[in-house]
Amino acid sequence: MIRLVHKAQKGNDKAFLKLFQQYEEDIYRMAYVYVKNESDALDVVQEVAYRSFKKINTLKSPEYFKTWLIRIAITCSLDLMRKNKKVVHLKPEYQERIGLEEEDVPLSITLEELLEQLNEHERSIVLLKFYEGYSFKEISELVDMPLGSVKSVLYRALAKLRKEFKEADFYE
Amino acid sequence: MSNIKHEIEKIKIPKNLHERTKLGVKQVKQEQKGKSIVKRSLAAAAILIGIAGLSFTPVGAAVKEAYDKIFESEKIDDPGLKAVLKDGHGQAITQTYFDKKHDITVHFENVITDNKETKLLVTFESDTKNLKNYAIDLFEGFSKMYVVTAGGERKELDNIGWGSRHYDKKENKVITALSFDSIKEYEGQAIRLEIENITIWSYQKTEKMKTVWPVAFTLDKSYISDVETVALNKEFSYKNETYTIQKVEYSELETRLVITGTDMIYIDQFGDKYQMKSKLEHQFLNARQINRGSGYTVAEGKSGVFLRASGERIDPNFSKGEVDSELGTFYMIFAPVEDRSNVVLEIGEDLKVSLNK
Numbered sequence: 001m002i003r004l005v006h007k008a009q010k011g012n013d014k015a016f017l018k019l020f021q022q023y024e025e026d027i028y029r030m031a032y033v034y035v036k037n038e039s040d041a042l043d044v045v046q047e048v049a050y051r052s053f054k055k056i057n058t059l060k061s062p063e064y065f066k067t068w069l070i071r072i073a074i075t076c077s078l079d080l081m082r083k084n085k086k087v088v089h090l091k092p093e094y095q096e097r098i099g100l101e102e103e104d105v106p107l108s109i110t111l112e113e114l115l116e117q118l119n120e121h122e123r124s125i126v127l128l129k130f131y132e133g134y135s136f137k138e139i140s141e142l143v144d145m146p147l148g149s150v151k152s153v154l155y156r157a158l159a160k161l162r163k164e165f166k167e168a169d170f171y172e
Numbered sequence: 173m174s175n176i177k178h179e180i181e182k183i184k185i186p187k188n189l190h191e192r193t194k195l196g197v198k199q200v201k202q203e204q205k206g207k208s209i210v211k212r213s214l215a216a217a218a219i220l221i222g223i224a225g226l227s228f229t230p231v232g233a234a235v236k237e238a239y240d241k242i243f244e245s246e247k248i249d250d251p252g253l254k255a256v257l258k259d260g261h262g263q264a265i266t267q268t269y270f271d272k273k274h275d276i277t278v279h280f281e282n283v284i285t286d287n288k289e290t291k292l293l294v295t296f297e298s299d300t301k302n303l304k305n306y307a308i309d310l311f312e313g314f315s316k317m318y319v320v321t322a323g324g325e326r327k328e329l330d331n332i333g334w335g336s337r338h339y340d341k342k343e344n345k346v347i348t349a350l351s352f353d354s355i356k357e358y359e360g361q362a363i364r365l366e367i368e369n370i371t372i373w374s375y376q377k378t379e380k381m382k383t384v385w386p387v388a389f390t391l392d393k394s395y396i397s398d399v400e401t402v403a404l405n406k407e408f409s410y411k412n413e414t415y416t417i418q419k420v421e422y423s424e425l426e427t428r429l430v431i432t433g434t435d436m437i438y439i440d441q442f443g444d445k446y447q448m449k450s451k452l453e454h455q456f457l458n459a460r461q462i463n464r465g466s467g468y469t470v471a472e473g474k475s476g477v478f479l480r481a482s483g484e485r486i487d488p489n490f491s492k493g494e495v496d497s498e499l500g501t502f503y504m505i506f507a508p509v510e511d512r513s514n515v516v517l518e519i520g521e522d523l524k525v526s527l528n529k
Binding site for chain 1: 176177180181183185186188189190192193194195196197198199200201203311312438446447448449454457460462496
């Protein structure tokens, strides 16, 4: 991978595409969680590819390529969200229960809730924690936020989701 | 695996996902390579006439006319080419090849080589085919360059740097300066250069026009630029790393510093060694700016690495970024230097290293 990054830094687009392809599905799904539709999520992927290839010379540690890409993906997603505040209402087809490793509290969540109930910060941290599997320390570096704040935002997000579930449960 | 991950993985991946990635990358490449058209000004034309008058090689007015548009535009990202044109180096070939099948007329104008690189200036035009997207793209397109000896040996010549291209819409003519491997070893021989395949760029896809455009000539000394090598082995420290300028190679096309350093090799867990971007190279690239339609230029006001000679700042040649070096060596390439009596390497604001013995 280091070699591919170096080749890409020399301007080799084929090497860059090979690298990027390993993460493009992750980037697409992350973008989708922010922008909530296929067309905008594809725009984000294209923009991430554009920005990252253009700026690859600024990547000082090739081993952090994936983390660097994810940071760009979050920035591009937020940029696009701010550009067009689109709201897409998805129809939840199911609801499942979730067990959270850190807490022994049952929680149920659907994709729609994840998309609709969380603000930008919460969405980023939930994605990085549960989809990408980063540690709190890694997330704090990625989103440039103190460790304590990352934890409290995540718990706030999970509490929100739990609250939504309870409300939904109440009306069922 | 958490349920949240499970939920997110249910987001379907569209079929055209990778195509969109490619488009993003292509946008960057086109910004780096695309040459936008700059209107000719009378002032620039007047300057050109002056330079043509001063040049000491038999470069005809027609040849000057062929590359003046590139020269006068500020869209050139190869200061070496500018110097070649300005000082009238190289030799006019003035050969025409008619590609009957594709109705394209190719004019070979000028060639110059040193022991590192060849520059070949070519124009091509057509009455029937719109050439806006046609390029001799040796870097990432389908185009290739070969040298064929009198004995029939055919060898591919790799690109060096981006080369430069200009499309004249009014005349439907492409003016292009190609940079590829040195042909100095063929001095005194009758050789043929062959351009194989033309690359047709568009936003949607890249196409290949299959063809061969040949030019034959005897490579005599007038085509060859000399290289002056100064062995230095000069050490300096920068950001807690130690670098050694092994040597400086001066030619009419470029100034090349061959540098080794303590942070140029990365060894992975298997013991494999890779070239790393050193702190010095990062500083060098810090002043690089990519412009839409004009390739690489210096970002004025940004800290970088420059040469200083006779009080003049000599800029980096960022278009040579992809020139491969041996493992653990970094080639730092600048524009040519005429007065080599007192050249200083300036790194950032404070560090100055003399390139004289």
